[in-house]
Amino acid sequence: MRMRLSLLLFGFLLLASPAFALDGQQILQQVDRNLEPESYESYRKLIDIQPDGSRKEYVLWTAKKGRDKVVALFLSPASDKGRVTLRLGENMWLYMPSVGKPIRITSLQSVTGSVFNNADILRIDYTAEYDVEGAEEQGDRYLLTLKAKTGDVAYDRLKMWVDKRHLLPVTIECYAASGLLLKTLHFKDIKDFGGGVKRPATLETDSPLYKGYKSVMLWSGLKKASFPDEVFTLNYLPRVEELRK
Amino acid sequence: MKRRRRGWSSWPLVLLVAAVGARADEYSFDVSQFEKKPFELNGYAELKGEDFALNRDAALYKLNYYGQPQRESLTRATETLELAGKLRQGIGSFDFRTHSAFQQDQLAHDQDNRFYEAALSLRPKAGVTLEAGKRALSWGKGYAFNPIGFVQRPKDPNDPQLAREGYVMADGDFIWNPGGALQTVALTPVLLPVTSDVNSDFGASGHPNPAFKLYALYRDTDIDFAWQGKGSRPARFGFDFARNLKTNFEIHGEWARILGAAKPVTDAMGNVTTELSNATSYLLGLRYLTEGNTTYIAELYHNGTGYSETEADQFYELVDAAFAQPQPNPMLQKALALGQGSYGRPFAGRNYFYFRAQQPDALGIVYFQPSVFAMLNLDDRSFQITPELLYTGIKNLDLRLRLYLLHGETSTDFGEKPNSRKLELYARYYF
Numbered sequence: 001m002r003m004r005l006s007l008l009l010f011g012f013l014l015l016a017s018p019a020f021a022l023d024g025q026q027i028l029q030q031v032d033r034n035l036e037p038e039s040y041e042s043y044r045k046l047i048d049i050q051p052d053g054s055r056k057e058y059v060l061w062t063a064k065k066g067r068d069k070v071v072a073l074f075l076s077p078a079s080d081k082g083r084v085t086l087r088l089g090e091n092m093w094l095y096m097p098s099v100g101k102p103i104r105i106t107s108l109q110s111v112t113g114s115v116f117n118n119a120d121i122l123r124i125d126y127t128a129e130y131d132v133e134g135a136e137e138q139g140d141r142y143l144l145t146l147k148a149k150t151g152d153v154a155y156d157r158l159k160m161w162v163d164k165r166h167l168l169p170v171t172i173e174c175y176a177a178s179g180l181l182l183k184t185l186h187f188k189d190i191k192d193f194g195g196g197v198k199r200p201a202t203l204e205t206d207s208p209l210y211k212g213y214k215s216v217m218l219w220s221g222l223k224k225a226s227f228p229d230e231v232f233t234l235n236y237l238p239r240v241e242e243l244r245k
Numbered sequence: 246m247k248r249r250r251r252g253w254s255s256w257p258l259v260l261l262v263a264a265v266g267a268r269a270d271e272y273s274f275d276v277s278q279f280e281k282k283p284f285e286l287n288g289y290a291e292l293k294g295e296d297f298a299l300n301r302d303a304a305l306y307k308l309n310y311y312g313q314p315q316r317e318s319l320t321r322a323t324e325t326l327e328l329a330g331k332l333r334q335g336i337g338s339f340d341f342r343t344h345s346a347f348q349q350d351q352l353a354h355d356q357d358n359r360f361y362e363a364a365l366s367l368r369p370k371a372g373v374t375l376e377a378g379k380r381a382l383s384w385g386k387g388y389a390f391n392p393i394g395f396v397q398r399p400k401d402p403n404d405p406q407l408a409r410e411g412y413v414m415a416d417g418d419f420i421w422n423p424g425g426a427l428q429t430v431a432l433t434p435v436l437l438p439v440t441s442d443v444n445s446d447f448g449a450s451g452h453p454n455p456a457f458k459l460y461a462l463y464r465d466t467d468i469d470f471a472w473q474g475k476g477s478r479p480a481r482f483g484f485d486f487a488r489n490l491k492t493n494f495e496i497h498g499e500w501a502r503i504l505g506a507a508k509p510v511t512d513a514m515g516n517v518t519t520e521l522s523n524a525t526s527y528l529l530g531l532r533y534l535t536e537g538n539t540t541y542i543a544e545l546y547h548n549g550t551g552y553s554e555t556e557a558d559q560f561y562e563l564v565d566a567a568f569a570q571p572q573p574n575p576m577l578q579k580a581l582a583l584g585q586g587s588y589g590r591p592f593a594g595r596n597y598f599y600f601r602a603q604q605p606d607a608l609g610i611v612y613f614q615p616s617v618f619a620m621l622n623l624d625d626r627s628f629q630i631t632p633e634l635l636y637t638g639i640k641n642l643d644l645r646l647r648l649y650l651l652h653g654e655t656s657t658d659f660g661e662k663p664n665s666r667k668l669e670l671y672a673r674y675y676f
Contacts, residue, residue: 043274043276043279045274047272048611050611050638054638056612056638056640059276059279061279075279076279077640077641077675078287078289078641078675078676079289079637079640079641079642079643079675081287081675082287082329088428088462089465090465090489090492091462091465091489096406097329097408098406098407098408099383099405099406099408100381100382100383100408100409101383101384101385103386103388104467104487104488104489104495104497104532106489106492106493106495106534107492108492108493108534108538109534109538109540110605151491151492152489152491152492153492154492176536202272210606210611213611216272218272218274220274220276221276227371228370228371228372229422230371230372230420230421230422231371233420233422233429233431233462234429234431234460234462234467235418235420235429235431235433235460236371236420239366239368239374241281241331242333242338242368244281245281
């Protein structure tokens with residue numbers, strides 16, 4: 001209900017003044033909050049589909065706090081069970097139970113070996129990583145052009161098409177600094193998760209770098225949650241499983 | 246004929262039904278099967294085959310295979326089972342990791358069953374954990390070597406990601422988040438007692454062996470200070486760090502100082518003296534990811550307790566002299582003892598360079614990762630180079646093929662290893 005009111009108010013503000021220029025930053029902030037509460041937990045399934053149709057699936061439990069603290073625990077398959085990835089701002093680590101210590105990883109790598117890289121799996125708020133360079137209306141959508149705040153961000157530029165009615169992303173194109181299109185994200189199946197969270201439950205991605213391959217991310221059990229700061233530390237990674245209810 | 250025609254005519258319907266069924270099932274996600282359970286058990290089973298080309302002129306071949314039928318090659322099969330379990334109750338949990346291996350080659354067979362870990366943990370609050378039992382700690386930022394790994398068994402640089410056996414200890418974890426530039430502080434105190442029955446391979450018995458590691462995340466840099474008090478082993482202290490200079494470029498390092506390290510040194514006649522001195526070990530490494538998704542890891546390692554080229558030469562001369570005489574003889578007994586001790590440990594030299602390159606999804610095949618790693622003894626220029634093929638595209642199954650190629654002149658580190666080549670293939674199934 002609160003979300004609907006805020007959307008109405010936001011829509012009213014956009015329409016009320018003819019002199020009102022599109023505030024891309026405000027749209028992006030609303031996109032962030034509509035996609036996920038600032039602090040939440042959720043389950044996700046990652047599906048990699050190869051050109052021959054064969055699949056590999058991963059299931060993760062994720063906890064996020066604030067704008068830039070995320071931890072993800074692999075629950076399946078058995079070969080990856082117990083792995084934990086942590087992101088604090090642009091710092092990322094991978095903990096493997098057999099190794100017994102976290103190692104630093106980079107946002108462009110993929111801990112699953114799929115089209116999704118670590119930045120996709122451990123995504124933080126867009127407003128934490130990007131500035132809005134441009135915003136324009138295209139029918140029932142806004143097109144936001146985003147530029148990474150620093151060179152440490154996985155994608156230098158994003159083109160984000162936002163559904164005007166729900167203020168949720170529909171398509172995002174991710175570009176390297178060279179202008180090369182790295183991948184395209186397609187958000188689908190808007191679902192009411194309860195607790196005021198209504199967002200796409202499916203994300204499909206394809207990449208010209210992985211022709212014929214497709215990766216899909218599904219959400220379930222997304223809900224607001226609060227966690228102590230100590231959870232988002234290297235020493236806590238072997239115990240992240242204990243946070244799950 | 247009629248029957249066949251009916252079959253063909255129904256194909257479009259079958260395909261349609263199959264397509265609809267596939268679509269409906271395409272993206273299903275039922276989280277109920279992933280609920281946390283009070284008891285969990287998982288692990289892996291592995292079958293490994295190894296083929297060794299033995300170097301019969303090498304010092305360590307002569308010592309390791311003394312008294313056994315002499316061979317040019319050896320084929321070994323190893324079956325391994327590792328189980329990891331966890332039992333949860335309130336703020337406590339008990340977890341364990343077992344390791345069982347059966348190994349057989351033309352000369353011998355061996356069976357090994359042990360607990361790598363078995364410990365009770367209590368978590369009264371998020372930032373506090375208390376543990377007691379057998380635990381495998383892993384200190385240090387190095388990929389292949391860890392100079393500050395004071396309370397752990399050394400890792401195998403050929404397989405740094407393998408689980409290792411722990412020590413019986415009491416330890417804790419205390420985490421703070423001060424905020425600001427100092428994002429995290431964590432203290433890990435450890436007591437590692439050694440008696441004739443417990444942790445006896447750690448060092449002299451009768452010592453509690455206190456140690457600690459203090460971790461800080463300061464301005465996006467991981468920093469650890471580590472200390473181990475004098476007891477079963479000489480006192481030592483050190484630090485490590487790791488930091489991303491760019492999103493695709495990480496550097497790390499370790500530095501450790503051992504006070505009064507004892508090192509047995511032999512001359513070519515087998516006269517052994519024990520040198521007591523402070524030893525400094527250090528490591529500097531980097532990890533770099535290219536735009537093409539190739540990862541490079543490089544590490545420079547100085548082993549403060551390692552043997553110089555001259556010291557190693559003396560040992561190899563001793564072995565040659567011992568085998569030049571009728572056996573057994575006193576020199577041979579000394580050479581055998583030294584070969585089973587500090588001279589025979591893997592990477593007993595003083596300066597090494599480690600390099601690894603790996604390319605995931607190579608040749609357009611997802612989950613296919615060729616890689617190569619090399620270990621170079623910087624003092625005598627001998628080296629080992631190991632190409633590797635890894636495929637993880639089948640659910641819960643890893644297939645890995647490796648070829649170890651060792652090269653070195655006489656009286657060099659890799660030239661005196663027991664084998665000059667090894668082919669290894671394993672299939673590991675996780676459950």
